[in-house]
Amino acid sequence: MSYQKFRGWVRALTVAATAATMVGVAPVSAHAETTLLPGWDLPATVSTQADGSILAEVDPAALAAKSTTFTTLATTGCGSTCDGKDPNNYKYAGATCAADATTVRAVYEPGGTYAGVELRYSPRCRTAWARWSNNAQLLSSISLYNYTSSGTERLHYILDGLDRASQAWGPMVNDAGYLSKACYFYYDGGSTANPYYTICTTKY
Template sequence: MPSLPRRLGTTGAVMALAASGLLFGVASPASAATRCYGSTCDGLNPANTICANDARTIDTTWSGIELRYSPTCRAAWGRRAGGLNGGVDSLWVENENGQAYSVDVPSNASGNYFTAMVNDKDIWARACDSVGVDGGYNCTAKY
């Protein structure tokens, strides 16, 4: 059995290593996320950025499509959350400058589907979806 000073020394070394990780900043997933702002967010996946951290839903269509917005990033994207309207064929987000990103959604899909982001700094953006084969679509309010 190790002596008391040896056990205390080992415990102290382990604690020092743990503390050094705190002091020297071991990267967490949140801190490793990409930072962007306005136009530098164009085309990025919101889940891989800090933008998802403060995102809020601005508007929702009758078919359940959401316009999501990050005040930190000044970027927007479209999202279909959960098992909402299974008839959505395509989801897209667009902004006033004509930038748009889309994602196809299978008719039997469940779970979340979302688009890449568009710049929403001092311009409007909205999320839209096409519903069924009739060519109809609906959009959120512009924000």
């Protein structure tokens, strides 16, 4: 599957209040086994969150094995220089940050359609970014939130106006010594009471 950078504006925000309502909810059940999901290159553990959304988290052992090659580079990464950069174009240590990237978290709409957002991570660059996953709904958007170790929001990016014809990813944030999560906002016309939803991954 090929991905294109979102054709609209990217909004970089540092206001924590906007993110306050975009939080992942605690899983209520989880599969005992790990599985390889569509679009993933490493196995993940899958759980159902209290709101019905599907949370996927990469198997730590598989990620550690993949990251071993980049241990020396990963002691520093590209730092804040990478904030706001396109992972498919920005190069660090001879390659783009997307070159070694893997999905470490994802959250999908209920129903098994795999519509939602992926949290991508580069061991080489020690950066993270949000990537729209296939089958996203009309009027949807994806966002990325970056936090300090104390939980203070450092930075976030929002990509608005995605639809079924779009495939997109957002800009990177420095994830060395920080934590990041991705969120997906979508419209569900089948729900008349509250047709708008926001679902989020856990932090990585």
